[in-house]
Amino acid sequence: MDQLGELGFLGMLIPEEYDGLGLDMLTYLYSLVEIAWGDPSVSVSISVHNSLPTQILLRHGTEAQKQRWLRPMARGELLGAFSLSEAGAGSDAAGLTAQARRDGDGWVLDGAKAWVTNGASADLVLLFARTDTPDDRRGSRGIGAFLVPTDAPGYCPGKKERKMGIRGSETVEVSLNDLRLGPEHLIGEPNRGFRYALAALEGGRLGIAAQAVGIARAALEHALRYAEERSQFGAPIRDFQGIQFKLAEMGRRYETALAILERAGRAHEAGDPRSRRLSSTAKLTASESAVWIARQAVQVFGGYGYSREYPVERLFRDSKITEIYEGTSEIHRWIIAGQLYRERDGVQ
């Protein structure tokens, strides 16, 4: 991560005035595709940092907050994480219960967060906690966004999850115990944090779609090579129509995923009102394509596909998470259906 930071990969979407590279969305997404082609565990860290905490700081932070935190984050000197989920609040993230209480002009946070990518290794976590009070609950309108240094007393990373895939990516639980923050750690309005999170996640899920496209391409390339090298019945297996049809379908699904990723990336950049639907469509299409393609790649490899000696076994395990985080496939289908009606009815 230090080396990627030096090369500018942690400031890809930050304007140059804040020491970022100021890249356009498609260049950013292609970069993530290439990194995920090599290692999806690395790409998720880069995607989270670039699309969630830094974007929320850029859009809603004060000038002082940007000078203090955004600049070093863009230079790669500080790594950012994002903590919305809790054990009891995943798809229904607005049901989170971590509580922020006013303490003079600052805040005290208590509660438990779950599934925080880089939650122990990052320097700063953009963390969501309730700012409404127990006797006046306001649902999604009672949540604040706080920028929490991981060395703050009371920020306690717990157990690291043992996962099916992306094992090179750290995922931890975090408990918040009487965590005291000055007023400068609140980003934007105290009750609008959930809105900021939802808006940023629209870009975030494009990063996960790019990750899935990278996994899909890696799996396809491995399968193409192996089908040439492996012979059975006196011929390379690529000569058999059963394998050719499989490779053709893998290629078709890969191209479809890439095409919708590009379309959604352009729409996001242009502020197109359809971009919410297109981001969800890209994430859903790319993740389901990646899982399918990686599974077929294992099949093309036969018994060796099941062995850890070859990379397709890892790609198969790594692909699955893309259907789960930053909105599950079920949630994206729900969003897409809702947006189709909103677009038809001209509702933003």
Ligand SMILES: Cc1cc2nc3c(=O)[nH]c(=O)nc-3n(C[C@H](O)[C@H](O)[C@H](O)COP(=O)(O)OP(=O)(O)OC[C@H]3O[C@@H](n4cnc5c(N)ncnc54)[C@H](O)[C@@H]3O)c2cc1C
């Ligand atoms: C490796 C990893 C890294 C993660 N990193 C982060 C991170 O950095 N920050 C962060 O905040 N979170 C992170 N998460 C959390 C992730 O975003 C959630 O796991 C995800 O949103 C799903 O929530 P859940 O696990 O609670 O599942 P649940 O919401 O309990 O869902 C269980 C099942 O029910 C389905 N379901 C739920 N609601 C509906 C509905 N209305 N209609 C139909 N089906 C429904 C879901 O699709 C799913 O199949 C991470 C998770 C993992 C596994």
